[in-house]
Amino acid sequence: MKHLILVGACYLDTILTVPHFPAEDSKLRATALHVRRGGNCPNSLEVLAQLVLSGAGGPQIKLHLVSCLPDAGAAATRKILSSFGGGDGNDVSGNGGGADIVDCSHCLYRAGHEAPASSYIIRSGATGSRTIVNFSDLPEVTADEFEGIADVFAAAAAAAEQHGDDGGWWHFEGRIPETTLRCIRYLRRVTPGCTISVEVEKPNREGLVELAAEADVVFYSRSWAEPRAHNCGSLSQGRSGVIQEGGAGALALPGGEYIHHAAAPSGDGIAVVDTIGAGDTFIAAMLYGLHADAWSLEARLEFGVTLATKKVQREGFAGLVP
Template structure:
């Protein structure tokens, strides 16, 4: 059984779609309002759950409010129901293939007495397609000791020696300690990290501790790079086996240090149609899900270009819909 562990913050998102971004000290009527569970790793988990088969298991490790709280129940319920790509649906061209991996939340860390989940308030401008995000969390961040207990528990269970662990680059100093312990507890595991937030100290050291690194456009531009390829050639640590950088409407690039191979995949739509951007929230998380799917399920039969092409196409499908429903089904149906 494949085991993929994703470590990062889990949010409840409130999303307001407005005709244009409001000026300070002004009033503006929203066109739509929606609430859903969010966060980088939870979004990636949701998309992966649609892509993987039932013989794989996803484990989300997040700090959540009190186990008895309504917010914790809402988060758990959001993972308990199959999405539009359920385990009973079949992929085009593969008779009998079932989709729908289970999401295990048993390793999440609950903060006793805290009733509210971490929250994101998203203002999405219809005019520009941009989104502005304000986060709030009253939850104490996961400590290195708490992670060590989780990793040691996985090791003692003996069921995930050759697993994949993906980390949001949230608190680099703590995350680095987590990865260092993981290398000792489960030496055969593969580690990937996100390097996303501009100006966040410790992200370059964190990248050097990982096997696979995901760089964001905002981080690359803050470092003075004008495109994804320039970022990868300059920033990829020699210890990494693969590095990737997304660049919005210009697609993404991958770099394989051992082979000195650079691959670039632009955004493409069949027939050259224009992309109708509906919702960019979670596009980067979706790209990561696509790459993790290729790296864990098609490591032998897909080369780097095929994996990157799938991830870019998956993210392109995502921005053309609100949320994530049916994303896996539609992406796999294109293969």
């Protein structure tokens, strides 16, 4: 059994769809309201959970989330935990089956905190733009806390070494580069056989270049990649670089090879309904494909683009994978 551990923030998203973006100090009636669990890594895990359940012609993977959550007894925590396993994130009963699909036992529960990290998203019907305001007073994962979690996985990998356990695949959301860099370097010491990927998204966030240099696979946003290279190959820095380009995808290999998969033409009946989480879906599909040893590089990239295209045509993630 392969292990895939995703490390990143977990949010509850409040999504308001409005006819147009409101002017300052104005009043506007929303046309739709959705509240669901969000966050880059949790969104990717919801998609991965569906892929693992379906088989999808790929490998069997044990999924893990490392994230800070409110108090273990908080209603928001129950809602978050119930959201994994192919649901829409609205089940607060705790019966969503997420514990069987996504292992959240390594999450850090902040005692006394009832409110989750929250995102408030205004989605404009006129332009398709989305404006996001985040708030969280949850203490972030510290490097010391992470090292304790890494030690647990390292011990399990050492015990299972005779079965070919390589320490798993660790994927990081590049949110707090200084802390994340320390976490990655610690993993290299205690589980030298592990694979590490990072998401490099925010163009102006300092420290992401150093993170990319430490990873085996880097997922670049288009907004990061375009100002920094004339082609994808120069971004890979001797590693595999993956770029999502607004519906298209590109893969740059350590040897300088470059593979591109175009987005579906707009005339192919593609109706964009919800772009929130499209990039997370692409990353999930690529992570799944990269674990499928029998798949070609072209097949992995096509899988990622196809699934992300399917996602933008529906609200949320429910039923994304048959």
